[in-house]
Amino acid sequence: xxxxxxxxxxxxxxxxxxxxxxxxxxxxxxxxxxxxxxxxxxxxxxxxxxxxxxxxxxxxxxxxxxxxxxxxxxxxxxxxxxxxxxxxxxxxxxxxxxxxxxxxxxxxxxxxxxxxxxxxxxxxxxxxxxxxxxxxxxxxxxxxxxxxxxxxxxxxxxxxxxxxxxxxxxxxxxxxxxxxxxxxxxxxxxxxxxxxxxxxxxxxxxxxxxxxxxxxxxxxxxxxxxxxxxxxxxxxxxxxxxxxxxxxxxxxxxxxxxxxxxxxxxxxxxxxxxxxxxxxxxxxxxxxxxxxxxxxxxxxxxxxxxxxxxxxxxxxxxxxxxxxxxxxxxxxxxxxxxxxxxxxxxxxxxxxxxxxxxxxxxxxxxxxxxxxxxxxxxxxxxxxxxxxxxxxxxxxxxxxxxxxxxxxxxxxxxxxxxxxxxxxxxxxxxxxxx
Amino acid sequence: xxxxxxxxxxxxxxxxxxxxxxxxxxxxxxxxxxxxxxxxxxxxxxxxxxxxxxxxxxxxxxxxxxxxxxxxxxxxxxxxxxxxxxxxxxxxxxxxxxxxxxxxxxxxxxxxxxxxxxxxxxxxxxxxxxxxxxxxxxxxxxxxxxxxxxxxxxxxxxxxxxxxxxxxxxxxxxxxxxxxxxxxxxxxxxxxxxxxxxxxxxxxxxxxxxxxxxxxxxxxxxxxxxxxxxxxxxxxxxxxxxxxxxxxxxxxxxxxxxxxxxxxxxxxxxxxxxxxxxxxxxxxxxxxxxxxxxxxxxxxxxxxxxxxxxxxxxxxxxxxxxxxxxxxxxxxxxxxxxxxxxxxxxxxxxxxxxxxxxxxxxxxxxxxxxxxxxxxxxxxxxxxxxxxxxxxxxxxxxxxxxxxxxxxxxxxxxxxxxxxxxxxxxxxxxxxxx
Numbered sequence: 100x101x102x103x104x105x106x107x108x109x110x111x112x113x114x115x116x117x118x119x120x121x122x123x124x125x126x127x128x129x130x131x132x133x134x135x136x137x138x139x140x141x142x143x144x145x146x147x148x149x150x151x152x153x154x155x156x157x158x159x160x161x162x163x164x165x166x167x168x169x170x171x172x173x174x175x176x177x178x179x180x181x182x183x184x185x186x187x188x189x190x191x192x193x194x195x196x197x198x199x200x201x202x203x204x205x206x207x208x209x210x211x212x213x214x215x216x217x218x219x220x221x222x223x224x225x226x227x228x229x230x231x232x233x234x235x236x237x238x239x240x241x242x243x244x245x246x247x248x249x250x251x252x253x254x255x256x257x258x259x260x261x262x263x264x265x266x267x268x269x270x271x272x273x274x275x276x277x278x279x280x281x282x283x284x285x286x287x288x289x290x291x292x293x294x295x296x297x298x299x300x301x302x303x304x305x306x307x308x309x310x311x312x313x314x315x316x317x318x319x320x321x322x323x324x325x326x327x328x329x330x331x332x333x334x335x336x337x338x339x340x341x342x343x344x345x346x347x348x349x350x351x352x353x354x355x356x357x358x359x360x361x362x363x364x365x366x367x368x369x370x371x372x373x374x375x376x377x378x379x380x381x382x383x384x385x386x387x388x389x390x391x392x393x394x395x396x397x398x399x400x401x402x403x404x405x406x407x408x409x410x411x412x413x414x415x416x417x418x419x420x421x422x423x424x425x426x427x428x429x430x431x432x433x434x435x436x437x438x439x440x441x442x443x444x445x446x447x448x449x450x451x452x453x454x455x456x457x458x459x460x461x462x463x464x465x466x467x468x469x470x471x472x473x474x475x476x477x478x479x480x481x482x483x484x485x486x487x488x489x490x491x492x493x494x495x496x497x498x499x500x501x502x503x504x505x506x507x508x509x510x511x512x513x514x515x516x517x518x519x520x521x522x523x524x525x526x527x528x529x530x531x532x533x
Numbered sequence: 534x535x536x537x538x539x540x541x542x543x544x545x546x547x548x549x550x551x552x553x554x555x556x557x558x559x560x561x562x563x564x565x566x567x568x569x570x571x572x573x574x575x576x577x578x579x580x581x582x583x584x585x586x587x588x589x590x591x592x593x594x595x596x597x598x599x600x601x602x603x604x605x606x607x608x609x610x611x612x613x614x615x616x617x618x619x620x621x622x623x624x625x626x627x628x629x630x631x632x633x634x635x636x637x638x639x640x641x642x643x644x645x646x647x648x649x650x651x652x653x654x655x656x657x658x659x660x661x662x663x664x665x666x667x668x669x670x671x672x673x674x675x676x677x678x679x680x681x682x683x684x685x686x687x688x689x690x691x692x693x694x695x696x697x698x699x700x701x702x703x704x705x706x707x708x709x710x711x712x713x714x715x716x717x718x719x720x721x722x723x724x725x726x727x728x729x730x731x732x733x734x735x736x737x738x739x740x741x742x743x744x745x746x747x748x749x750x751x752x753x754x755x756x757x758x759x760x761x762x763x764x765x766x767x768x769x770x771x772x773x774x775x776x777x778x779x780x781x782x783x784x785x786x787x788x789x790x791x792x793x794x795x796x797x798x799x800x801x802x803x804x805x806x807x808x809x810x811x812x813x814x815x816x817x818x819x820x821x822x823x824x825x826x827x828x829x830x831x832x833x834x835x836x837x838x839x840x841x842x843x844x845x846x847x848x849x850x851x852x853x854x855x856x857x858x859x860x861x862x863x864x865x866x867x868x869x870x871x872x873x874x875x876x877x878x879x880x881x882x883x884x885x886x887x888x889x890x891x892x893x894x895x896x897x898x899x900x901x902x903x904x905x906x907x908x909x910x911x912x913x914x915x916x917x918x919x920x921x922x923x924x925x926x927x928x929x930x931x932x933x934x935x936x937x938x939x940x941x942x943x944x945x946x947x948x949x950x951x952x953x954x955x956x957x958x959x960x961x962x963x964x965x966x967x
Contacts, residue, residue: 123590132594139590144582147816151581155763156557156573160566160909168763195811197785198632225797230786230811233799237784241675248797322812329589329602329815350671351631352664361914363659363682365667377629377664378756381763382581383814475593480795 100423101506106416109502115400115409121393122326122499129504129511131476134272134300134444134494137326140389150385168381172353173372175384176334179325179391182403183298183317184308185336191371192332192387193353193379196299196320199335200234202347202374203316204266206337207293208242209345211263215291218263222247222254226487228272231297235266250486251276255286262292269307270300270442273479273490275414275434277305277442281312288313299323302334303394304410304443304496306403315341324443324496325394327387335374343369351376393498409497410443413505417445417493420509428516429453429460433490446479447491455522462489467526468515474508534857535940540850543936549834549843555827556760556933563938563945565910568706568734568878568928571760574823584819602815606787607806609818610768613759613825616837617732617751618742619770625805626766626821627787627813630733630754631664633769636781636808637750638669638700640771641727642676643779645697649725652697656681656688660921662706665731669700684920685710689720696726703741704734704876707913707924709848709868711739711876715746722747733757736768737828738844738877738930740837749775758877758930760824765817769808777803785810827932843931844877847939851879851927854943862950863887863894867924880913881925889956896923901960902949908942 110116122138124130130138154166163169176190183190193199204221211218221239223232225248232248239246244264249257251271258265265287270277284294298319301307309317317336321327346367352358353375356366367373397406418432429450435441447462454461466478479490493508515521544550556572558564564572588600597603610624617624627633638655645652655673657666659682666682673680678698683691685705692699699721704711718728732753735741743751751770755761780801786792787809790800801807831840852866863884869875881896888895900912913924927942949955 123586125591125593128593130593136589136594136597138593139585143585144590147581147585148578151573151577151762151820152557155570156578157559159559159562159564159572160570160911161904162763163570194628194632195785195813197811198628198783201783227797229789229795229797232797233784233786233789236799237780237782241782320812328585329596330812330818331814331816333811346671348671348675349632349635350667351629352667355663355667361663363661363663363666365670377631377767378754378764379629380765380814380817382765382820383817384764386585386816470595475595477594 101416101420103503103506106502106506109412113409113501115397115405115497116501118393118397118400119499119501121396124499127473129474129508131474131493131495131500131508133496133499134304134323135477136329137323137390137496138499140326140393142389142392143328143386146389147382147386150382171381171384172332172375172379175388175391176371178395179334182307182394183302183336184310184312186310189339189371190334190336191374192321192334192384193375194333196297196318196333197230197234198349199318199333199374200231200297201238202349203295203318203335203337204235204238204264205348206341206345207264207295207316208238208244210341211293212242215263218261220245220247220262221264221266222249222257222262223266224249224251224254224268224271226271226273227268228297228299231266231268254283258287258290258292260290262290264293264295266295266297268297268299270305272300273433273446273487275442275444275446277301277440279439280307280314284312284314300442300444306407309336310338314338321387321390325387326390328383328390331383331387332379335371337371337374342371347374349376353377397498406497410495411438411441413495413497413500413502414441414443414445416502416505417495417509420505421447421512424509424513425516433488443496444492444494448488449491460489461521462491464526465515465521466491468521468523469511471526472511472515474511535850535854537937537940540936540940543846547843547935549831549839549931550935552827552831552834553933553935555830558933561907563908563942565908565927565929565934565942567930567933568757569911570763571757571824571930572933574760574827576823576826577762577820580823581816581820584816605815605818606766606809606813609822609825610805612829613768616741616828617736617770618744620744623773623805624768624770625809626755626768626818627809628767630731630752630767631668632783633752633767633808634665634668634731635672636783637729637752637769637771638672638698639782640775640779641698641729641750642672642678644775645727646676649697652695654679654681654696655698655700656683656691656696657700658683658685658688658702658705660705660707661702662731662733665700665702688717692721692724692726694724696724698727698729700729700731702731702733704739706734707867707880707921709876709878709880711735711874713873714741714748718746718748734876734878740841743770744772748772755821755824759821760827761821762817762824765821766813769805771805771808776805781808783810787811831932840931844929845872845875847929847931847934847936848875848877848879850936850939851929851943854939855881855946858943858947859950867922877930878926878928880927882922883925894923895955896925898960899949899955900925902955902957903945905960906945906949908945
């Protein structure tokens with residue numbers, strides 16, 4: 100049996116431990132929801148005061164050049180590119196994940212229409228994050244494609260000659276299951292299918308090698324593992340072989356070859372800059388840099404190899420402790436045990452009918468009871484079919500979560516279950532945001 | 534002749550004067566570029582510290598509900614709606630002007646395709662702000678429309694039965710000339726043409742009555758007269774009769790009828806919420822509220838009627854002083870003298886060939902020499918045809934610009950011209966952002 104002392108020993112040996120001090124975490128909170136909204140870097144407070152009071156307040160319009168606002172989307176892209184296996188000049192931070200997905204799906208649809216007009220399908224996962232499916236639905240409607248939703252085990256067989264585009268999220272938001280990006284991409288390319296990857300739950304959380312996997316397009320958000328702040332601008336990447344083939348349709352002035360020439364005709368910039376559109380929110384974008392800077396610092400602590408090793412150790416420990424200490428309460432594991440198939444979160448299921456008065460699974464109330472104790476995870480509702488069950492979701496950001504945190508989180512879960520306190524009235528108002 | 538004392542007397546009588554104290558303006562600067570980037574509200578410093586350190590740092594994921602982040606786009610829209618003649622539930626702040634324009638132009642193109650498929654043209658102004666033309670170019674390409682660019686005096690005659698959409702910017706960014714929104718919209722509607730208005734240079738600067746004018750769609754930015762901060766989220770409005778007719782194509786989860794049900798099919802929300810897409814940058818959006826709060830406060834000081842009266846008095850004074858005190862240097866007036874046709878800026882031209890060594894107009898160097906003296910305006914290059922000349926552009930935000938500022942600005946301009954200091958090397962590196 101694993102003990103508290105074992106966990107404390109793991110923290111004592113943790114080479115990444117100093118990075119936890121880069122974050123301002125509330126007293127008394129064990130934060131296992133960094134896969135929804137990352138924690139606040141301490142540097143953000145000073146940085147945001149500087150950008151508001153000095154750069155904006157004192158520098159005013161001159162800060163577009165003097166403070167480097169104008170190039171920040173590209174500079175942040177270059178800074179973060181190595182963490183996803185991209186090169187300099189291939190990534191920009193801009194707009195939102197949904198909007199960036201619209202850009203790359205449209206580009207992919209235009210390329211497919213030109214290269215392979217007979218292909219009629221865009222495939223994705225039924226339990227993909229909904230906004231991805233909504234955007235795909237819109238693009239399919241515009242380009243005459245059929246959106247085909249699959250279960251994970253159906254994907255390999257569906258990569259056929261009638262498919263134009265595969266749009267998958269690398270790590271599933273509900274289960275934490277991770278696709279083999281290189282293998283899926285290779286199988287898709289063997290059939291002439293373009294691959295679009297959503298990295299919302301993998302950027303900064305797991306090793307990503309877009310060029311190694313030979314992916315075609317990728318998008319992702321910065322407010323989860325990257326700790327960029329609520330709604331911080333998202334990122335977009337396109338493989339250099341495709342980047343200049345088509346305009347994306349959101350052809351705003353920041354994507355123009357010469358945005359400050361103010362000419363009436365659109366001429367897209369060469370390279371990823373053409374995926375920019377309008378003026379970006381510089382206060383939010385400046386704060387985002389504080390999150391990325393911690394990744395840059397993490398290079399000195401072993402980079403992604405060290406983060407991944409710790410992430411797997413944290414999630415392994417959580418699974419082990421739940422299984423050792425929370426038996427007999429109807430919990431199950433939705434996340435793969437196999438390391439190669441796991442992101443940086445663990446999702447538990449609970450049997451239907453074990454909820455209050457025998458209704459539902461009780462998973463939502465258990466999460467609320469944990470939050471009341473300061474253990475912040477979140478809940479994702481099932482679809483009622485039994486295939487996609489109610490989920491208790493716990494994210495483990497190796498930059499700031501420690502092994503003792505895992506111990507206490509499971510101990511709180513054990514107490515919540517054994518005491519029955521989750522059945523108290525009040526633990527039942529939905530307030531979840533991915 | 535107007536004197537400094539006359540200007541000081543106007544400041545002494547200015548009922549809006551207390552609002553200037555709401556802004557943190559740099560010492561020694563006369564800021565006449567609020568039509569490019571508005572000044573920093575003093576409240577922004579405390580607000581941004583609160584949103585970063587308390588709401589994000591301490592509240593973490595719970596702030597989406599507890600701090601009201603989730604509803605901020607709609608709440609800010611409701612707060613500002615009266616200033617543009619819109620009703621509650623009709624405006625949201627979100628994304629960028631370019632992206633919002635893409636949404637409404639696509640919606641308009643879809644409506645036109647259904648209602649009037651024989652119409653083939655989208656008309657706009659040749660000197661419209663370029664990003665509007667770039668987005669229109671993209672939408673025209675997708676919907677098989679022809680983008681027709683006109684001079685202002687050609688517009689009335691071009692409102693014919695072959696036009697599907699008129700896309701105009703209410704106040705021109707280069708000249709400060711203002712269209713008669715009600716008259717143009719009525720003439721367009723008489724021919725069955727949909728009217729899209731860009732309010733970037735008019736929201737908060739001049740009276741706007743979208744519903745009074747019976748406009749169809751409108752967009753605008755918040756970082757100019759609204760003082761929302763660099764790149765703060767833009768706004769979008771659709772007339773209630775049109776709002777639910779079509780999806781806009783950026784069908785992200787925040788525009789879904791039930792975004793947190795996480796269903797795989799897109800069902801757009803009723804109302805302006807369907808013009809939302811992805812997760813918004815909450816740090817920037819929270820700062821934006823500080824700018825809008827000053828407008829709310831301005832209601833007590835006479836609201837838009839008082840702001841407009843002061844704006845016209847400021848721009849009248851600037852024109853008069855330039856004409857009285859800067860004769861003989863080749864300056865001309867690009868902005869209409871007629872009040873009904875003027876926004877809140879004054880644009881001067883300068884004769885070609887009067888620049889350094891007889892090249893160009895010298896307008897750029899004059900603006901740089903003024904900036905070096907702390908008088909911040911900006912420069913917009915002409916198109917070399919003589920029709921659209923080089924512009925020295927000065928914006929007058931009545932919330933914080935005073936009459937004595939105008940005196941000193943013109944006095945600096947006079948000294949720059951008479952001393953010839955603008956001809957010094959170094960006043961010639963382009964750094965303009967609208």
